[in-house]
Amino acid sequence: xxxxxxxxxxxxxxxxxxxxxxxxxxxxxxxxxxxxxxxxxxxxxxxxxxxxxxxxxxxxxxxxxxxxxxxxxxxxxxxxxxxxxxxxxxxxxxxxxxxxxxxxxxxxxxxxxxxxxxxxxxxxxxxxxxxxxxxxxxxxxxxxxxxxxxxxxxxxxxxxxxxxxxxxxxxxxxxxxxxxxxxxxxxxxxxxxxxxxxxxxxxxxxxxxxxxxxxxxxxxxxxxxxxxxxxxxxxxxxxxxxxxxxxxxxxxxxxxxxxxxxxxxxxxxxxxxxxxxxxxxxxxxxxxxxxxxxxxxxxxxxxxxxxxxxxxxxxxxxxxxxxxxxxxxxxxxxxxxxxxxxxxxxxxxxxxxxxxxxxxxxxxxxxxxxxxxxxxxx
Numbered sequence: 001x002x003x004x005x006x007x008x009x010x011x012x013x014x015x016x017x018x019x020x021x022x023x024x025x026x027x028x029x030x031x032x033x034x035x036x037x038x039x040x041x042x043x044x045x046x047x048x049x050x051x052x053x054x055x056x057x058x059x060x061x062x063x064x065x066x067x068x069x070x071x072x073x074x075x076x077x078x079x080x081x082x083x084x085x086x087x088x089x090x091x092x093x094x095x096x097x098x099x100x101x102x103x104x105x106x107x108x109x110x111x112x113x114x115x116x117x118x119x120x121x122x123x124x125x126x127x128x129x130x131x132x133x134x135x136x137x138x139x140x141x142x143x144x145x146x147x148x149x150x151x152x153x154x155x156x157x158x159x160x161x162x163x164x165x166x167x168x169x170x171x172x173x174x175x176x177x178x179x180x181x182x183x184x185x186x187x188x189x190x191x192x193x194x195x196x197x198x199x200x201x202x203x204x205x206x207x208x209x210x211x212x213x214x215x216x217x218x219x220x221x222x223x224x225x226x227x228x229x230x231x232x233x234x235x236x237x238x239x240x241x242x243x244x245x246x247x248x249x250x251x252x253x254x255x256x257x258x259x260x261x262x263x264x265x266x267x268x269x270x271x272x273x274x275x276x277x278x279x280x281x282x283x284x285x286x287x288x289x290x291x292x293x294x295x296x297x298x299x300x301x302x303x304x305x306x307x308x309x310x311x312x313x314x315x316x317x318x319x320x321x322x323x324x325x326x327x328x329x330x331x332x333x334x335x336x337x338x339x340x341x342x343x344x345x346x347x348x349x350x351x352x353x354x355x356x357x358x359x360x361x362x363x364x365x366x367x368x369x370x371x372x373x374x375x376x377x378x
Contacts, residue, residue: 109240157191199233
């Protein structure tokens with residue numbers, strides 16, 4: 001399943017490039033390797049049999065990073081902490097959505113974010129990040145990173161470029177910059193960060209080794225359909241696949257996509273600490289990918305109707321919906337540059353305060369009160 005010369009990895013028909021939604025049915029999977037099964041089976045095995053001791057040695061040399069695979073060499077299956085057929089098919093298909101060189105899947109979105117940080121930052125370095133940011137990420141940045149000698153500097157999403165400039169200036173006084181991490185749109189305000197501007201700023205930053213640090217983007221709110229961060233200069237695109245990609249409230253998973261330059265260290269770390277996704281969850285995500293585009297399109301359409309209703313309601317103070325950004329505003333200019341649609345996740349302020357907001361929430365009859373977003377909650 002790793003032989004890229006096989007036609008089950010075909011990206012084009014003649015001169016026509018196949019779209020990701022078309023490829024979600026079969027890309028990366030050869031039925032002949034699984035008794036002709038139309039769908040990839042769930043490979044519930046911890047380990048894989050080598051053809052010979054020499055094969056085992058060669059596989060370990062490549063997977064462990066002791067050497068690069070030769071041009072005609074296929075990295076074989078060893079152990080499900082390193083690779084697994086379901087995991088490989090899923091990573092192949094995910095990479096198509098971002099047109100990325102490679103993808104890595106994780107046991108959760110936070111596992112992906114943690115791995116990006118730990119693979120690229122060192123003690124004494126500084127991480128610059130956008131605010132507000134997902135609560136789990138904020139806990140990691142503010143409560144855990146200081147214990148490892150990593151400092152953080154934040155800037156507010158939807159603020160001016162000057163706020164970004166100030167954050168970089170402050171960070172440079174604290175130490176080498178090891179990473180820039182942004183979540184755009186922001187959770188839960190839908191505040192936007194100019195990806196291209198961050199990418200330009202990162203070009204002049206330097207880490208401990210004197211090299212440019214990576215720009216990592218949490219693309220959970222709009223990706224992978226309505227925003228393509230790699231096209232705007234991001235190096236690593238991060239996902240909680242629990243949300244839009246999974247879409248059914250029945251799995252927890254994460255992913256990272258980008259070039260091998262930035263993802264290879266993350267993959268090596270995953271193999272070392274074992275925060276990979278399990279085969280059954282891989283299969284569940286593969287199922288979800290087949291309907292991802294149409295689910296996100298319909299969700300976006302429905303969200304617009306709800307947002308327009310709330311926007312005119314006498315008990316609603318404000319609706320934080322990307323479709324309502326004022327033309328000519330800085331936020332609208334960023335939206336037009338990097339977003340393909342407003343998506344379906346937004347927040348709104350109920351007039352009054354906590355009591356009024358809780359009264360509204362407790363009166364809901366169809367919707368349920370639960371954490372997470374996007375997925376089905378009957």
